Amino acid sequence: MSVALIIGAGEAVGRASAEKFAAAGYEVAVASRSQKLDPAKFPFFKFDATDPTQIVSLFEKVHKEVGVPSVVIYNAAAVGKAGQVTPFDFDTAEAFQKGMNVNAISPAVAAREAVKGFLELEAQGKLGSGGGTYLFTGNALNDKPLPGLFTLGVGKNTTAATVEYLARTAYNDKPFSFYYVDERGSNGRPMYEGVNGDAHADVFLQLAQDPKQGPWQYTFSRDNGYSAFPKDFPSKDSP
Numbered sequence: 535m536s537v538a539l540i541i542g543a544g545e546a547v548g549r550a551s552a553e554k555f556a557a558a559g560y561e562v563a564v565a566s567r568s569q570k571l572d573p574a575k576f577p578f579f580k581f582d583a584t585d586p587t588q589i590v591s592l593f594e595k596v597h598k599e600v601g602v603p604s605v606v607i608y609n610a611a612a613v614g615k616a617g618q619v620t621p622f623d624f625d626t627a628e629a630f631q632k633g634m635n636v637n638a639i640s641p642a643v644a645a646r647e648a649v650k651g652f653l654e655l656e657a658q659g660k661l662g663s664g665g666g667t668y669l670f671t672g673n674a675l676n677d678k679p680l681p682g683l684f685t686l687g688v689g690k691n692t693t694a695a696t697v698e699y700l701a702r703t704a705y706n707d708k709p710f711s712f713y714y715v716d717e718r719g720s721n722g723r724p725m726y727e728g729v730n731g732d733a734h735a736d737v738f739l740q741l742a743q744d745p746k747q748g749p750w751q752y753t754f755s756r757d758n759g760y761s762a763f764p765k766d767f768p769s770k771d772s773p
């Protein structure tokens with residue numbers, strides 16, 4: 535049975551994606567600091583992305599207890615401290631570093647461990663028809679910064695670079711694909727009020743089932759699917 539691992543599995547994207555992939559025949563493992571999904575259905579692994587050194591042991595445990603994932607979804611994110619008087623939304627280097635760990639370092643290490651697993655599955659002839667897929671839940675901040683979102687924006691930009699690097703320069707001879715998945719409104723407006731879990735689950739499964747690399751910056755809207763929006767997206771007040 536194919537295995538999917540969801541890192542940062544909460545009520546929205548995580549729950550919907552876990553249900554969607556399970557219905558499609560995947561065994562789904564989930565990882566976060568607290569357990570929110572039924573562990574009888576979705577094996578739970580306690581994990582804190584502020585400490586990227588936990589990634590290797592997370593994958594080791596998932597390999598041993600569930601299997602090697604052909605799909606890895608990274609959905610955890612960290613925002614900086616609200617209400618700062620300077621544009622910097624952190625008080626200390628340590629606080630900024632923790633945010634970068636969640637948004638940038640852990641996603642990169644997870645991508646490396648994901649690829650190790652894809653190679654292992656391929657060598658064993660066990661990679662399914664969709665190949666290996668790494669999916670990161672992004673947002674619009676790699677297209678344009680927004681005030682008050684320094685830590686989140688710098689981190690998401692870094693992971694956009696990670697995903698673009700892997701999608702464009704590595705493994706082009708293999709059925710491995712890498713995506714920075716970013717939901718927008720149908721006019722390209724970011725999802726300020728929160729993302730749609732079901733819409734993400736649909737896009738994730740569709741991308742996971744296709745062994746070919748599509749647009750690495752996978753901007754989509756629930757109504758129209760993939761669209762390449764202008765970088766200068768509409769403001770929060772736009773409809």
Ligand SMILES: NC(=O)c1ccc[n+]([C@@H]2O[C@H](COP(=O)([O-])OP(=O)(O)OC[C@H]3O[C@@H](n4cnc5c(N)ncnc54)[C@H](OP(=O)(O)O)[C@@H]3O)[C@@H](O)[C@H]2O)c1
Nearest residue numbers: 542543544545546547566567568582583610611671717725
């Ligand atoms: N496209 C857009 O415009 C847009 C808008 C809003 C959000 N987003 C993105 O959507 C994603 C979140 O969506 P969601 O609605 O699914 O959020 P959610 O329901 O809050 O799920 C996120 C999960 O990540 C886990 N998490 C957070 N920090 C973690 C850490 N340090 N280590 C391990 N797990 C951690 C949380 O679980 P624990 O607390 O138990 O660890 C939580 O369950 C984020 O990547 C966010 O940036 C995009």
